[in-house]
Amino acid sequence: MRYLPLTADDRADMLKTIGAKSVDDFYGDVPASARLKGPVAGLPNFQGELEVERHMTKLSKKNRAASDGPFFVGCGAYKHHIPASVDHIIQRSEFLTTYTPYQPEIAQGTLQTMFEFQTQVAALTGMDVANASMYDGSTACAEAAVMACRVTKRQTVVLSGGLHPHYADTTRTLCEAAGIKVIQLAPAVDGELELSKAVDDTVACVIGQSPNVFGTVTDLTPVGDAAHPKGALLVAVFTEVVSLGLVKTPGEMGADIAVGEGQSIGVPLGFGGPYVGLFTCKSKFMRQMPGRLCGETVDADGKRGFVLTLSTREQHIRRDKATSNICTNSGLCMLAFTAHMTLLGDKGLTHLATLNHEAACDLADALEAVKGVKVLTSRFFNEIAFETAKPADQVLAALEKHDVIGGVRASRLFPGAGMDNVIVAAATECCTQSDIKAYAAALAEVLR
Amino acid sequence: MTMNSTGRPTSIAANGGSGTDVTVSGSKGLLQAEGLIFEIGSTDKTGVDLAKPKGTKNRLGGVTRGAPSGLPGLTEPEAVRHYVRLSQKNYAIDLGLFPLGSCTMKHNPRLNEKVARLPGFADVHPMQPQATVQGALEVIEELADWLMKLTNMPAVAMTPKAGAHGELAGMLAIRAALIARGEGETRKRVLVPVSAHGTNPATAAQCGFIIDEINAAADGRVDLEDLKSKLVDSSDVAGIMLTNPNTCGLFERDIKEIADLIHKAGGYFYCDGANFNAIVGRVRPGDLGVDAMHINLHKTFSTPHGGGGPGSGPTVLSAALAPYAPVPFIVKTDDGLRFVEHHDEAPESFGRMCAFHGQMGMFTRALAYILSHGADGLRQVAEDAVLNANYILARLKPVMSPAFEGYCMHEALFSDGFLKDTGVETIDIAKGLIDEGYHPMTMYFPLVVHGAMLIEPTETESKAELDRFCNALASIARRAVQKDPSLKTAPHLAPARRLDETRAARSPRLKWTPETATLKAAE
Numbered sequence: 001m002r003y004l005p006l007t008a009d010d011r012a013d014m015l016k017t018i019g020a021k022s023v024d025d026f027y028g029d030v031p032a033s034a035r036l037k038g039p040v041a042g043l044p045n046f047q048g049e050l051e052v053e054r055h056m057t058k059l060s061k062k063n064r065a066a067s068d069g070p071f072f073v074g075c076g077a078y079k080h081h082i083p084a085s086v087d088h089i090i091q092r093s094e095f096l097t098t099y100t101p102y103q104p105e106i107a108q109g110t111l112q113t114m115f116e117f118q119t120q121v122a123a124l125t126g127m128d129v130a131n132a133s134m135y136d137g138s139t140a141c142a143e144a145a146v147m148a149c150r151v152t153k154r155q156t157v158v159l160s161g162g163l164h165p166h167y168a169d170t171t172r173t174l175c176e177a178a179g180i181k182v183i184q185l186a187p188a189v190d191g192e193l194e195l196s197k198a199v200d201d202t203v204a205c206v207i208g209q210s211p212n213v214f215g216t217v218t219d220l221t222p223v224g225d226a227a228h229p230k231g232a233l234l235v236a237v238f239t240e241v242v243s244l245g246l247v248k249t250p251g252e253m254g255a256d257i258a259v260g261e262g263q264s265i266g267v268p269l270g271f272g273g274p275y276v277g278l279f280t281c282k283s284k285f286m287r288q289m290p291g292r293l294c295g296e297t298v299d300a301d302g303k304r305g306f307v308l309t310l311s312t313r314e315q316h317i318r319r320d321k322a323t324s325n326i327c328t329n330s331g332l333c334m335l336a337f338t339a340h341m342t343l344l345g346d347k348g349l350t351h352l353a354t355l356n357h358e359a360a361c362d363l364a365d366a367l368e369a370v371k372g373v374k375v376l377t378s379r380f381f382n383e384i385a386f387e388t389a390k391p392a393d394q395v396l397a398a399l400e401k402h403d404v405i406g407g408v409r410a411s412r413l414f415p416g417a418g419m420d421n422v423i424v425a426a427a428t429e430c431c432t433q434s435d436i437k438a439y440a441a442a443l444a445e446v447l448r
Numbered sequence: 449m450t451m452n453s454t455g456r457p458t459s460i461a462a463n464g465g466s467g468t469d470v471t472v473s474g475s476k477g478l479l480q481a482e483g484l485i486f487e488i489g490s491t492d493k494t495g496v497d498l499a500k501p502k503g504t505k506n507r508l509g510g511v512t513r514g515a516p517s518g519l520p521g522l523t524e525p526e527a528v529r530h531y532v533r534l535s536q537k538n539y540a541i542d543l544g545l546f547p548l549g550s551c552t553m554k555h556n557p558r559l560n561e562k563v564a565r566l567p568g569f570a571d572v573h574p575m576q577p578q579a580t581v582q583g584a585l586e587v588i589e590e591l592a593d594w595l596m597k598l599t600n601m602p603a604v605a606m607t608p609k610a611g612a613h614g615e616l617a618g619m620l621a622i623r624a625a626l627i628a629r630g631e632g633e634t635r636k637r638v639l640v641p642v643s644a645h646g647t648n649p650a651t652a653a654q655c656g657f658i659i660d661e662i663n664a665a666a667d668g669r670v671d672l673e674d675l676k677s678k679l680v681d682s683s684d685v686a687g688i689m690l691t692n693p694n695t696c697g698l699f700e701r702d703i704k705e706i707a708d709l710i711h712k713a714g715g716y717f718y719c720d721g722a723n724f725n726a727i728v729g730r731v732r733p734g735d736l737g738v739d740a741m742h743i744n745l746h747k748t749f750s751t752p753h754g755g756g757g758p759g760s761g762p763t764v765l766s767a768a769l770a771p772y773a774p775v776p777f778i779v780k781t782d783d784g785l786r787f788v789e790h791h792d793e794a795p796e797s798f799g800r801m802c803a804f805h806g807q808m809g810m811f812t813r814a815l816a817y818i819l820s821h822g823a824d825g826l827r828q829v830a831e832d833a834v835l836n837a838n839y840i841l842a843r844l845k846p847v848m849s850p851a852f853e854g855y856c857m858h859e860a861l862f863s864d865g866f867l868k869d870t871g872v873e874t875i876d877i878a879k880g881l882i883d884e885g886y887h888p889m890t891m892y893f894p895l896v897v898h899g900a901m902l903i904e905p906t907e908t909e910s911k912a913e914l915d916r917f918c919n920a921l922a923s924i925a926r927r928a929v930q931k932d933p934s935l936k937t938a939p940h941l942a943p944a945r946r947l948d949e950t951r952a953a954r955s956p957r958l959k960w961t962p963e964t965a966t967l968k969a970a971e
């Protein structure tokens with residue numbers, strides 16, 4: 001076995017040193033009825049690299065990769081170009097094969113990247129502080145709801161009709177278990193401002209998303225203005241972090257907590273994970289945050305250094321009183337994010353956001369020009385919803401025959417909501433003019 | 449002064465003093481000084497060359513960003529150097545033994561990295577039509593099949609994103625099962641041994657349960673009498689969260705009796721499977737009466753820890769809990785594999801616990817690892833992991849204090865007994881290891897052992913590497929007993945000295961600001 005360094009002689013020698021007859025001696029506490037005599041039955045034995053690689057490659061070929069042709073799927077995960085150096089950096093042994101930086105003297109590399117990441121995320125969102133990542137945007141959203149209840153000592157949260165339904169469902173799961181009531185507004189392409197009407201003085205927070213799952217960009221300032229006098233918090237959610245290069249930030253909208261998905265910067269689509277949840281808030285709520293935080297300090301020689309800090313919030317110290325049960329987070333995806341963001345800089349990010357927006361404008365124009373298409377999203381960043389006279393599942397399946405992956409049907413997001421003919425489509429810098437033309441042409445054919 | 453035969457000086461003293469601490473550049477040989485990107489980058493710079501925008505009029509409806517982010521950029525050569533320099537301040541498995549108990553820091557095979565990056569896995573979208581991702585669904589199915597067979601459990605929830613998230617899946621399934629029995633409001637008490645990892649009580653609390661701690665017996669296992677006394681009135685018991693092998697590195701020998709007691713009391717048995725590496729291929733948790741158990745793919749199945757994550761925590765479930773598994777899950781149909789994504793199609797499911805379908809990037813890596821080892825290799829993994837730990841235990845027994853008698857499983861636990869009256873503490877031993885070129889062991893965990901030092905070598909260490917490590921740690925133990933004062937200030941040879949954690953927490957600075965830069969310049 002290529003991964004096991006002990007030789008038969010080593011094993012014999014070591015048993016002798018230990019004074020054991022065989023490894024069976026070590027398993028003496030296992031109930032006799034549960035001791036397996038040999039390898040687990042019905043499973044194959046070891047294989048060489050060649051065989052394993054062949055098998056995995058075969059499986060991978062059964063999937064249609066986003067780069068294989070025109071591709072317009074978004075809804076919380078976006079196809080972006082990742083600079084080659086990002087993947088090189090995250091494959092450095094010292095980043096890839098290390099643990100959570102519990103021993104700061106030999107983990108300053110990881111810790112400094114965390115500190116840089118926290119600074120970048122705070123600046124991008126316009127918020128005071130950011131943590132060192134959550135699993136993904138959806139779990140960050142759920143944790144934000146629970147945190148808002150902790151902060152306000154209230155037990156009701158309100159979710160907008162444009163919040164990504166997976167985020168809403170994840171939030172409901174966590175909240176219901178914690179005895180928190182969840183009020184969910186009806187799905188709406190442009191309904192974030194409805195949150196203002198749903199807030200009263202029993203509500204811990206209102207959760208709105210911009211751009212929302214239909215692509216609609218909304219200034220949530222009025223929602224915050226309605227919530228704050230009632231003692232409720234505004235939680236702002238985003239699933240497309242690149243939008244922050246152009247769109248009004250959660251901080252500028254007066255959000256108390258802002259959470260989102262960071263996948264678009266540095267992390268491949270990867271069929272849904274691992275991704276990187278971004279979690280930010282106002283300074284005054286810092287001690288109520290979930291997750292790890294890195295802070296600046298000095299070492300015994302007085303030199304600047306970084307450590308994990310405020311750990312009395314966390315499970316390994318506070319146990320059942322912790323702000324969250326999270327332990328392992330999204331470390332390496334955080335590194336990919338911060339490395340890609342460092343390559344972009346403000347200049348690159350604004351540029352990238354502009355290209356995304358322009359691609360979406362082109363897509364909207366091209367689709368709207370197709371007979372029978374109605375674009376529903378009037379203010380958007382890189383994603384739009386549109387409606388045709390035909391059921392979306394049939395339209396998408398027919399587009400697939402033209403090798404166009406046209407987006408997500410709204411009925412997959414919100415089954416039974418009467419949105420059977422709606423499709424949500426995203427365009428990024430990866431969509432070429434010919435991709436967009438191919439989409440419009442195929443759609444015209446399909447709708448004819 | 450020492451000279452070699454050609455007259456070349458071999459000692460630093462020849463150049464007049466050590467001079468290793470102060471250099472003009474701030475660097476020390478291979479160790480490069482490196483500032484923050486905010487100090488070395490600039491907002492004029494970028495490391496990406498993008499197409500020229502056309503100048504389309506924006507359709508953001510006026511919802512535009514006010515102030516720019518002000519974030520600096522770096523060109524590619526500068527960025528690569530920045531991160532490579534930082535990387536050299538990190539310890540890593542690829543550098544040496546990483547004996548962090550409970551964390552299973554084993555070698556991360558590079559084949560796994562390669563397969564995870566195949567475009568058919570890395571470049572597929574979670575919401576693209578399911579007919580176009582059948583290979584991805586097959587990966588999940590194939591891995592799920594292995595996990596169920598290795599554990600002898602009938603179902604597995606694949607979406608949990610780490611161990612703690614798997615605990616959440618299991619406890620939410622238990623909660624749903626109790627609600628279905630009409631006992632959701634009455635059964636709120638969850639028994640958790642004092643030795644449990646912090647995520648166990650944190651998870652149970654997150655699900656609205658009340659934690660009732662059970663003591664450890666003198667032999668490091670659950671105190672069966674204490675457990676029984678907590679079950680005398682059991683009408684409020686929801687279940688137990690028990691780690692096996694436990695965090696003391698020991699197999700809970702009464703585990704079947706514990707399972708029976710809990711089941712008789714009307715509760716469920718959650719097993720924390722973080723330490724599955726010790727028993728994979730030798731014991732199937734399904735044969736022990738377990739109702740739910742998470743498996744950390746980032747431990748037993750070698751997906752890289754990446755400096756804190758990501759992980760993946762598939763959770764196997766018994767027949768009693770399987771109906772409550774989270775969505776999405778895969779079903780077989782005439783047209784191939786398909787996800788059940790919504791509650792309406794799975795009304796008993798406790799719901800969704802994250803967007804999309806779990807940590808696919810970890811699934812491909814773990815499957816490549818599992819196929820590489822096969823059923824026979826995985827059994828060997830457990831045996832070698834346990835053999836290595838027992839070897840360390842045997843070699844260090846004469847100079848340190850084993851926490852318990854007898855053999856251990858995959859990790860060897862020591863108390864600070866041998867440090868009594870020396871003034872040296874567990875943390876000093878840990879920091880001393882750094883100077884010897886090792887990552888420290890897990891320290892002060894589990895809480896049931898005073899000054900705990902938990903050493904987990906894993907199976908991917910050679911005997912020579914184990915010997916080198918044991919020699920180094922034994923020498924530190926001897927220095928401690930001789931009250932060597934230099935241990936109190938160790939490490940001396942690492943990229944940083946001991947860091948002031950109190951200062952960091954007192955007035956937290958969690959991001960760079962121009963003021964902190966000014967402060968630094970003034971120092």
Ligand SMILES: Cc1ncc(COP(=O)(O)O)c(C=O)c1O
Nearest residue numbers: 327328550610611612645722759
């Ligand atoms: C015993 C034990 N349980 C649970 C966990 C939590 O797992 P994770 O960090 O993947 O959430 C860990 C690891 O940190 C552990 O060692």
